[in-house]
Amino acid sequence: MDVLIIGAGQAAAQLAASLRQDGFAGSICIVGDERYLPYQRPPLSKKFLHERGTPESLLLRPASFWRDHEVSLVLGVAAAKVDLRQQRVGLQDGRELEYGTLVFATGTRARTLPLPGSDLANVFFLRKIEDVRQLRPALDAAGRIGIVGGGYIGLEVAAVMRGEGRAVTALEAQARVMARVTGEQVSAFFAHMHRQRGVDIRLGVQLAAIEKETNGLLLRASNGEDISVDVILGATGARANDELARSAGLACDDGILVDEFAAASAPGVYAVGDCARFPSRRYGRRLRLECVQNAIDQAKAAAAAIRGEREVYDPVPWFWSYQYELKFQIAGIIDGHDAAELIGDPATAQFSVDYRRGGRLIAVDAVNNARAYMMGRRRIAQETAVPS
Numbered sequence: 587m588d589v590l591i592i593g594a595g596q597a598a599a600q601l602a603a604s605l606r607q608d609g610f611a612g613s614i615c616i617v618g619d620e621r622y623l624p625y626q627r628p629p630l631s632k633k634f635l636h637e638r639g640t641p642e643s644l645l646l647r648p649a650s651f652w653r654d655h656e657v658s659l660v661l662g663v664a665a666a667k668v669d670l671r672q673q674r675v676g677l678q679d680g681r682e683l684e685y686g687t688l689v690f691a692t693g694t695r696a697r698t699l700p701l702p703g704s705d706l707a708n709v710f711f712l713r714k715i716e717d718v719r720q721l722r723p724a725l726d727a728a729g730r731i732g733i734v735g736g737g738y739i740g741l742e743v744a745a746v747m748r749g750e751g752r753a754v755t756a757l758e759a760q761a762r763v764m765a766r767v768t769g770e771q772v773s774a775f776f777a778h779m780h781r782q783r784g785v786d787i788r789l790g791v792q793l794a795a796i797e798k799e800t801n802g803l804l805l806r807a808s809n810g811e812d813i814s815v816d817v818i819l820g821a822t823g824a825r826a827n828d829e830l831a832r833s834a835g836l837a838c839d840d841g842i843l844v845d846e847f848a849a850a851s852a853p854g855v856y857a858v859g860d861c862a863r864f865p866s867r868r869y870g871r872r873l874r875l876e877c878v879q880n881a882i883d884q885a886k887a888a889a890a891a892i893r894g895e896r897e898v899y900d901p902v903p904w905f906w907s908y909q910y911e912l913k914f915q916i917a918g919i920i921d922g923h924d925a926a927e928l929i930g931d932p933a934t935a936q937f938s939v940d941y942r943r944g945g946r947l948i949a950v951d952a953v954n955n956a957r958a959y960m961m962g963r964r965r966i967a968q969e970t971a972v973p974s
């Protein structure tokens with residue numbers, strides 16, 4: 587294979603498509619451990635969960651696209667070993683593939699709950715189609731849902747569940763929801779909206795154990811509270827799938843370390859998407875992003891690099907989340923902000939927040955305000971631009 591891509595998700599699909607679009611004529615192979623053609627994950631906690639969609643509805647490209655563009659897909663089998671010196675990848679089923687250029691697009695996996703009872707029946711995690719296929723019937727049979735983690739995935743599922751009239755309790759260890767991605771005003775707004783719609787949100791509460799009850803499961807919180815539920819969703823974030831790269835000898839640090847062209851620490855090896863940690867001059871540190879924008883744009887940069895063109899990847903990241911009728915859009919990264927300016931009135935459910943560091947705009951959060959978000963993206967790009 588001229589280009590071998592490990593992982594068959596958003597970034598892998600974009601990389602292969604971009605290579606072909608830009609006239610790359612060499613052979614391309616994608617190896618994916620899931621049995622589905624490359625698909626998009628965002629609807630898994632939103633529309634797909636609610637509407638009980640078919641896997642086909644999630645596909646990024648139809649099967650004919652991969653055939654027509656001569657991209658071979660080896661699905662349902664994991665890459666298990668990488669030999670950088672021999673330029674070979676060993677698959678779980680014993681097959682071996684040779685490569686000229688290797689790309690890691692292995693994404694992340696859901697964090698498990700490292701506590702007693704997390705392996706009980708009716709405790710679920712949400713990352714893949716297969717997860718939803720197991721979770722959905724359990725939810726259908728459940729009246730009471732316990733969600734561990736008040737991040738965007740946990741809250742999106744809470745919104746879907748309330749829409750179906752199920753009781754939802756959400757435990758968040760931190761003092762506010764979505765603390766990793768947004769500021770205090772937006773966290774307070776979303777906690778309020780969820781509570782108003784009947785979600786029992788408990789902040790600053792750590793889960794200690796899960797126990798089996800006669801009629802379901804018991805969430806035991808470390809503050810002594812007990813909550814009886816039927817189904818538990820663990821939604822405490824994700825971990826980079828970087829073990830394969832690490833064992834091959836590539837430099838990793840919570841993600842595969844790459845440069846601004848998505849190149850990893852060995853020649854002819856790249857990493858893209860959720861699994862890659864790249865240097866951002868714009869934000870003054872290494873970033874590992876978990877969003878569609880990053881998967882797509884970093885894959886484009888890697889495709890350019892593989893073709894011998896050099897396009898620096900240093901984006902203004904963007905992200906979205908849907909909860910009830912609320913469209914939440916984020917541009918930039920809030921970390922390190924020293925000022926937050928609320929624009930509009932959260933009571934109207936249409937507002938935005940500008941985040942600044944040293945007077946420069948570094949992030950904008952917008953709720954039901956596409957204009958503030960679009961303008962924000964542009965303003966952040968200007969104000970954080972680094973002279974080359």
Ligand SMILES: Cc1cc2nc3c(=O)[nH]c(=O)nc-3n(C[C@H](O)[C@H](O)[C@H](O)COP(=O)(O)OP(=O)(O)OC[C@H]3O[C@@H](n4cnc5c(N)ncnc54)[C@H](O)[C@@H]3O)c2cc1C
Binds near residue numbers: 692
């Ligand atoms: C429920 C959910 C909701 C989300 N909502 C949003 C949203 O609203 N907006 C947004 O911007 N982002 C959202 N995201 C994040 C977004 O989906 C990811 O950022 C994106 O999928 C990353 O693409 P990727 O190709 O890097 O990784 P992935 O899409 O995760 O693909 C990686 C693939 O590699 C496979 N793999 C791993 N190791 C191996 C191996 N050794 N061999 C073979 N295959 C392997 C994995 O199983 C997986 O199929 C959401 C994610 C989830 C799970």
